[in-house]
Amino acid sequence: MRYTRLMKRRTPLLIFVILIGLAGIFSYSRSHSPAASTDKVSHSATAPQSKPAPGFDKKQFSTSLPTSPWVIVNKQHPLQPKTYIPPDLTPVGNGQYMRAEAAAALSHMFDDAKAAGLTLTAGSGYRSYDTQVSVYASEVRNFGQTVADSESARPGFSEHQTGWAIDISGGGCNIGDCFGTTPQGKWVAANAYKYGFIQRYTTANSASTGYRAESWHFRYVGPALAQEFHDTQASSLETFFGVSGGPNY
Ligand SMILES: [Zn+2]
Known part of the structure; x- marks a missing residue:
């Protein structure tokens, strides 16, 4: 109950x-x-589809450290410090030097050119700050400062001081516009990317680089970036990475 x-x-x-x-x-x-x-x-x-498609990683290397193969040196961006001396400078023939990685790639390229019946030589590789002082002074003396600034870099502003740049000679043309018209120059223009080099100064990119076209001047950036430049027909390091440049200091 x-x-x-x-x-x-x-x-x-x-x-x-x-x-x-x-x-x-x-x-x-x-x-x-x-x-x-x-x-x-x-x-x-659906989440992965909203992320950017996997592509070329532009952050892989620095564009400002002088030791980086992607360093951008132009009239807006001198080497830091201006008296920088690269490590592992290696002979590339003709009394010239480049960074070891670039020297090995250049040697490979020269060997393949030779196998194709074309002899290439190193015209000018690494140039020290002090060398650039005299190169620039001589240009100013001979042609005046305006012409000197369009063809030669002021000390501390030359890509040659990084150890990643090379002026190539061949076909009877030693560092001049004639190089682009020789079979040697045409072969390098067509094949340099396979070895990690780009033609740094072209008619198309002079506004962003600040230099007139130089068919003889090649810059080592490594095979991945050189391939990307080739595949996407990139114009200059400045436009590719969105870094300032141009003709004015
Ligand atoms: Zn050069």
């Missing part, structure tokens, strides 16, 4: 507890229903 009476009194509470329980089960089953799961799956399936 006592028990029955107790049950009667507690029945509303019991129904309340059961209702709360049912509500809980209902909401759990909604959030874990197949429809909800499908939503989650489709979200995670």
Whole structure:
């Protein structure tokens, strides 16, 4: 009796507890229903598509450290410090030097050119700060400062000081416009990218580089970037990386 009476009194509470329980089960089953799961799956399936497509990693190397194969040296960006001397300078023939990695690539390129019947030589590779002082002074003396600035870099602003640049001679043309018209010059223009080199100064990119076209001047940037330049027909290091340049100091 006592028990029955107790049950009667507690029945509303019991129904309340059961209702709360049912509500809980209902909401759990909604959030874990197949429809909800499908939503989650489709979200995670579409997520990768919203990320940028995998492409060339432009942050792989620095464009400002002088030791980097991607360093950009121009009239807006001197070497830091201006008297920088690269490590591992290696002979590339004709009394010239480049960084070891670039020297090995140049040697490979010269060997393949030779196998194709074309002899190439190193015209001018690494130039020290002090050498550039006299090169620039001589240009100013002979042609005036305006012409000197369009053809020669002021000390501390020359790519040759990085050890990554080379002026190539061949076909009877020693560092001059004639090089681009020789079979040797045409072969280098067409094949240099395979060895990690780009033609640094072209007619098309002189506004961004600040220099007139130089068919003889090649810059080692490594095979991956040289291939990317070739594939995308990139104009200059400045436009590719969004770094300032141009003809003014
Ligand atoms: Zn040069």
